[in-house]
Amino acid sequence: MTVSVVLYTSDLRVHDHPPLRAALDGAQEVVPVFVRDPAVDRAGFAAPNRLAFLADCLADLDRGLTERGGRLVVREGDTVAEVLTLVRQTEADEVHMAAGVTAFAAAREARLRKVLEDDGRRLYVHDGVVTVVPPGDVVPQGSDHFAVFTPYYRRWSDQPPRTPLQAPRTLRVPPGVRSDRVPRRSDVADVSPALVAGGESEARKRLGSWLSDHGDAYEDRHDDLAGDATSRLSPYLHFGAVSAAEAVHRARRRGGAGADAFVRQLCWRDFHHQVLAARPEAAAEDYRTRPGGWRTGADAEADLAAWREGRTGYPVVDAAMRQLAHEGWMHNRGRLITASFLAKTLCVDWREGARHFLGLLVDGDVANNQLNWQWVAGTGTDTRPNRVLNPVAQGRRHDPDGAYVRRWVPELAGLDGPAVHEPWKLTGPDRAALDYPEPLIGLADGLDRFRQIRGIG
Template sequence: MTVSVVLFTSDLRLHDHPALRAAVEAADEVVPLFVRDPAVDRAGFASPNRLAFLADCLTDLDSGLRERGGRLVVRGGDTVTEVCGVARRTGADEVHMAVGHSAFAHTREARLRRALAADGRRLRTHDAVTTVVPPGDIVPQGSDHYAVFTPYFRRWSGEPLRTPLAAPRKVRVPNGLRSEGPPTRASVPGVSEGLATGGETVGRRRLGAWLSRHADAYGTGHDDLGGDATSRLSPYLHFGAVSATEAVHRARSRGGQGAEAFVRQLCWRDFHHQVLAARPETATEDYRSRADHWRRGEEAEADLRAWREGRTGYPVVDAAMRQLAHEGWMHNRGRLLAASFLTKTLYIDWREGARHFLDLLVDGDIANNQLNWQWAAGTGTDTRPHRVLNPVLQGKRYDPDGAYVRRWVPELAELPGARIHEPWRLKGQDRAAYDYPEPVVDLADGLARFRHARGRD
């Protein structure tokens, strides 16, 4: 009996999984393996919300494999040590895995390749598993990556995509392999109360339902904070419980402006991955330095604390931050407003905000989190790096009747209409009736400070 190993990482699904398909076709038996590596925790990728969602994904993956006659083998320890041990135990000649695009993933892959080769075995990596178009497949003349989204999107849109793969009908796993069993959400402390349920089953159901019921309105409604017309698929894409390639195919098959706008957002995800793959240092360093001298000291720390707690005095910003704390997720427009407010109105280092988001976001990954933060701070790929989003005007535009703010800032729920975005305009007893803080900074003062810091006054 021939045996192959498929190592699951950020691709926790059975449908449209090239590495799994290759392993099933290459051997009589397959070991579906996931390694809970402490190095992931040390690298800062673990957080309660992501660990809980991961537990859901692994439980669902194991269930899907059992329906096909197999099971998921879970091990704890160093990935290279555990994979090589399983390969020796089963006599597997090949290990299959998806290509990763972070510096951590590259290091892990290189170590595994060397260790397997020293054992007389081979690592086979598969691209276009976690992204639609692999980083580096399309590049502009004279560079190793695209620094501007629009020309990248133009090229990306013309790329031929592989056909999505069906889930295997049968997975035969060798007998006698030790497994820890999938972790459970209940074993993870500190999880956000409203965290979504993870797993391929829920993710595929969500994708199908959203495409059939809500995709048509996405083009005009995806920025509507109160309407919440977004797909909420980002956590499932982050963990690979839903294939981005399949999502593009299904959206294009449906057609329409909403589906096209959705595909454009999936392209943004690939865009950031190709930037990070070419410039891994941008996980912690400015992509384009603006010579910023970010605010430090007690006053800045107090402002940062108010921002984290959703107590800045600007309702739409506070609503976004409270949604993050409760759900481990935030509406995309809310992310832009919260990030612009921290980096430009409060003039606090984007890394502080990125760290807080990574602590809570269930979909938090290095490529999209760090590079979106840099985009908002004006140190990344934004072609208008000095723009400042006014939270009052943005609130009135994208939450005109205050539905989003009322949902997350209930102490202001009685304020009618757009007045909810400017509670400081109330006077005397009317203002005293609302237990809500005064603004931490006047918007005009924040703008003047930012423009001076960037030498634009």
């Protein structure tokens, strides 16, 4: 019996899975394995919400494989060492895995390739598993990546799409392969109360129902905070429980302005992955250096704490931050508003905000989280690096009736309509009755400070 190993990382599915398909095409038996590597924790990639969601994904993946005659093998330890042990035990000739874009993923791949080759075995790394278009496939003349989204989107849209692969009907795992217990969500403490269920089954159900029920309206409603009309697929994309390539394929097959807008958002995801693949240091360092610095000291720390707690005095900011704490997820418009407020109104380092987001976001993806933060902070790929989002104007525009604010900031539930966005304008007993803070800083003062720091006349 010829044997291949499929190393699962951030591609936890059986549908449209090129490494699994290639392994089945080349071997009679396949060992699907996921390694719970402590190095992931030490690198800061693990957080309670993601660990709980990961447990759901692994349990669902195991069910999907079992239904086809196989099972998921789970090991704990150093990924390279565990895979080497497994291939020796099963006499596997090949290992198949999806390509990653982070420095951590690149280092893991390089180590694994060397030890396998030294042992007379081969590693096959498959592109286009985590993204729609592999990083590096679309590049401008004279550079290794696109630094501006719009020209990237044009070239990306012209790429012939990969046809999604069907899930295998059957697979066989060699007998006697040891596996640790598949993790359970109940193993994880400090999980956000309203964290959604993970797994490929849930992902496929959500993709189908969202395209059918809400996809057509996406272009008009994707920024509607209270309407919550976004797909909420980002956690499933992050863990690879749904294929980005299949999502694009299904959206394009449906067609229409809403589907086009949805595909454009998936292109943004690919855009950030190709930037990080070319510039892995951008996970922690400014992609583009800007004049000035960031506020430090006790006052800045106090402002950062208020921002984290959703007590800034700006209702739409506080609503979004409380949604994050409760759900482990935040509406995309809320992410833009809260990030702009921290980096450009409070002038606190974007890395502080990115770190807090990664501690809670179930979809906390290094490429998208860090590079979206840099985009908003003006140190990334934004062609207008000094734009500042006014939280009052943003609230009025994207939550005009105040329903989103009242949902997440119950202290303001008694205020009617758009008045909820400016509670500081209340006077006397009406203001005194609210257990809600005054704004940390006036918006005009915050804008002046930002311009001074950036050296803008």
